[in-house]
Amino acid sequence: MEPEKISEGRVVAFIDIGTNSVRLLLVRINPNGSYQPLTKQKETVRLGDKEFIDRILQPKAMERAVIVCKKFMELARAYRAEEVIAVATSATRDASNKVQLLEMLKTEANLEVCTISGAEEARLIYLGVSSGLRLGYSKALFIDIGGGSTEISVGDQSQCYFLYSLNLGSIRLTNMFLPDETGPVSEEQYEQIKAYIRRKTTDITKDLSKYRVGCAIGSSGTIENLAKIAFVYLHKTSHESFEKLGYEDLKEIVRAMCALPLEERRKFPGINAQRADIIIAGAAIIETFMEEMELSEIRVSKRGLREGLLVDYISKSEFSYMITQMSVRKRSIMQLGLTCNFDEEHAHTVTRLTLELFDSIQALGIYEFREGERELLEYGSTLHDIGTFLSYDTHQSHAYHLIRESTLPGFQPEEIEIIANLAYFHRKNTPKKRHPNIAELNKDAVKSIRVLSALLRIAECLDRSHNGIISHVRFYIVSTDSLVLEIHAQRECQLEIWEVEKQKKYFKKMFGYNLQSKVLIEQDAGVPLVLEGNSELEELPGVEMSSKN
Structure with missing residues (x-):
């Protein structure tokens, strides 16, 4: 292989x-x-x-x-x-x-x-499911209920600590306990299945108790279908994303399904009719496991062995670095960018400059950013231009839709909205509060989009020519209401400075400071040429020579 x-x-x-x-x-x-x-x-x-x-x-x-x-x-x-x-x-x-x-x-x-083997099956399931989750160093318990076996593993983002395969599956247990059952399943029959599962899992639950796990994640058709049934039957919604299965909900739906003969069970709200004969045995496995491991809920993943x-x-x-050296979130972002054939060099330049601007504002203490905003700004910057492969003229709009409609493993829906909107507002329109893109978002998300886009817009301007001529940027305070944007350039960057000029009004609206530009052109001799004043290079009042440290 x-x-x-x-x-x-x-x-x-x-x-x-x-x-x-x-x-x-x-x-x-x-x-x-x-x-x-x-x-x-x-x-x-x-x-x-x-x-x-x-x-x-x-x-x-x-x-x-x-x-x-x-x-x-x-x-x-x-x-x-x-x-x-x-x-x-x-x-x-x-x-x-x-x-x-x-x-x-x-x-x-x-x-x-x-x-x-069962152990190899458990390992591959762990790889498939964990590749779509943001775990970091937090350990998770992975449970996959198949037709013939149940695979269990414990792992974090990068490493698996425990692999096990049990000869317990929805078809196997149905064959054993409910071979020709077409009527309701009695409470006695159901408890008999659970008692058998309990005996078979005694050793493994002892082994698992040694690990401190932050959450449990279930995969497989059985767990997906049970989560869907719980949503449709108990919460009266046909929502397509079933992210969790609660223990109390599970107990309630299983008792309701057991009370029905097979033909009636096939019509149960949310059920996959093809699974109706084996779902009771499958539910018994996960219910027993949740009891033995004292799990109040299990997260549901649509990923698995394949x-x-x-x-x-x-x-x-040769691309193993994408698995071994990137976080799930970074990999999701790079995957989308590469799939859209983005200009990787420009994306990295803009991202570097954006983060320098963010770190500089943060160090000055003139704005208090929320936790996680820097990371979302990084990803919005990386993907800001991915819409160009569809059309340059409205590429910000295409980028917005591409990001929103990608699954982006490892991200919450609100985070995807912020990243998508940063890409949308990196040029042309600024994010006014009533804009349809953000009208339905909560206040914190809107605030993030408005403030972070002000920095991304400047960074985009600083690589307007896509030549990577700006090597470094920072802000510093010159008065109570003014900041200087110090720009280190490898050569004259008139186009970039003109573009930055257009962003000063929006910057002031977001951060409350007037913005002045100062350009340091790094000459070959090692002496920077310092240009100060406004963005019109021809009109700069003076040229100052200074030694480069």
């Missing part, structure tokens, strides 16, 4: 052959290290149907899996995938006739499949 060097960019397919579903992720990996998901597909095949009693994959189940894999391979060929990485999990690894399935997949679907395969693939390529 060692990828070759990615030079011209390539399409890679990742296939996860699970116990309940087969999933496909098709990705274009670009020469600059960014990647674009081309399509995600999921088909329910019930590969583990009736398997876990005698450890034999049923002929019809294998046939279903092969048909879906053939379809996925056709799709991969249509996208001209150069490489296909396919893994099989619990149902396949536990089956005595797995060789037969692997041969069928090879001959009929032209697909080479690697059967992975995203883990992608992260693992990139970490073995």
Whole structure:
């Protein structure tokens, strides 16, 4: 599975052959290290149907899996995938006739499949889920409930400390406890399933109690569907983003679903009808786990094993630095910028200058910034020009929509709004409070956008020619109502200074200070030429020579 060097960019397919579903992720990996998901597909095949009693994959189940894999391979060929990485999990690894399935997949679907261990499955799930979260050094508990097994891990942003796979899954337990159940599930039956799970998890919950975890994150179709049911049934909303599943909500919806016969359960609010027969057993796993680990809620992630395969693939390529050396948030921003083919050099120049302006204002103590504003300013600056690949004339508007409509793993919705609006207001319009972009945002977010955009607008002006001729900037106070913007330039920068002049009025409105420009041109001889006054270089009152320290 060692990828070759990615030079011209390539399409890679990742296939996860699970116990309940087969999933496909098709990705274009670009020469600059960014990647674009081309399509995600999921088909329910019930590969583990009736398997876990005698450890034999049923002929019809294998046939279903092969048909879906053939379809996925056709799709991969249509996208001209150069490489296909396919893994099989619990149902396949536990089956005595797995060789037969692997041969069928090879001959009929032209697909080479690697059967992975439970621990490797847990590791890949951890990679996939954690790559979309902002954890830092805080440890999280990861739980993924599959059809045949449940994978548990503990990790922070960069490291996994614990990996475990339990032979507990929604199909496996349904086969064991509710094999032909079409009526309601009695409380006694449900408690019987939970008692079995409790016995099987005794050792692992002891091991897990040694770790101090900040939160629990659940992934898989079972957990996603339970979170959706809780929202739709209890909160009467069809909201598409189900970010959490609370223990009390879980208990309530499970009792309501157990009371119904299978056909009625298929119509339960929010339920995936294909999952109705196995969701009770799946719910028993997560409910028991939440009780044993004393979890009041679990965060829900839509990422999983196939995203883990992608992260693992990139970490073995020349772009491994994007995984190993960047935070989730930085990686999200760079991914979006690279995908939009942004002018990386200009973006970095503007970002550097913006942060110098921010740090200088902060050091002078003339404005008290909120925690986290510097980081959001950095990201807004990095992405300010990404709309140009669609159209230069209205590129700020395109940037705004591109940022808002990107998922940007690791960011909260309000943070995405601030970043998007910084990109929108980096030129032309200034952020007036009634502007439709910000009219619905809270006061703090609007204040951040207005103040931070004043700095970004100046920094953008300072690289107006995209030549990176401004090497350093800072503010200093000259009187109770005036600041000097000291600009270190490698050569004459008349265009930049003219552009800065246009921003002085808005700067005063935000910070309460008049702004004067002072340009220091760094000459080859090491002596800077100091130009002072307003922005019109020809009209500067005097030229002062001074030694450079």
